[in-house]
Amino acid sequence: MNREKIEQLVEEAISENPSLFLVGLKISTDNSIEVLVDGDEGLPLDEIIRISRHVEHNLDREAEDFSLNVSSPGVGNPLMLPRQFKKNIGRTLKISCEDGSEIEGKLDLADEEGILMKWSAREPKPTGKGKHTVEKEQRINYNDIKKAIVKITF
Numbered sequence: 001m002n003r004e005k006i007e008q009l010v011e012e013a014i015s016e017n018p019s020l021f022l023v024g025l026k027i028s029t030d031n032s033i034e035v036l037v038d039g040d041e042g043l044p045l046d047e048i049i050r051i052s053r054h055v056e057h058n059l060d061r062e063a064e065d066f067s068l069n070v071s072s073p074g075v076g077n078p079l080m081l082p083r084q085f086k087k088n089i090g091r092t093l094k095i096s097c098e099d100g101s102e103i104e105g106k107l108d109l110a111d112e113e114g115i116l117m118k119w120s121a122r123e124p125k126p127t128g129k130g131k132h133t134v135e136k137e138q139r140i141n142y143n144d145i146k147k148a149i150v151k152i153t154f
Helices: 003-014 045-057 082-087
Strands: 020-027 032-039 067-071 092-097 102-110 114-124 131-141 145-150
Touching: 003 020, 003 032, 003 045, 032 045, 032 082, 045 067, 082 102, 102 131
Parallel strands: 032 067
Antiparallel strands: 020 032, 092 102, 092 145, 102 114, 114 131
């Protein structure tokens, strides 16, 4: 399978809706094609069908047999692109950083360079015994993020 051709077909299909963007494309050795697409306002089923049909109708099954799966990244899938972070502002994320640290808190801001996380932590009081709650925030560059997952709370 020609990866560039498939990527071009996906880009053609998603260009019809400016709120959509390609998250990932995998082609296995047995020609299983997996396309992950997301949208700023989510990914409706009719868009998945439209993208899938566009790709499938422009590939020749007679020349090469393949399977095609077009979907949105699942809830457990890590956020990978700045656009995914932007659409999840206000949600709780669990961030694993390249330095080994972990942060769980609210995504407060996302721009082209990185994100701003805010959370509450219990720390010892400066004087006396006991602990008090402290509001914290940290700016994290995208290249310092090893893995970022949206936490679902019920």
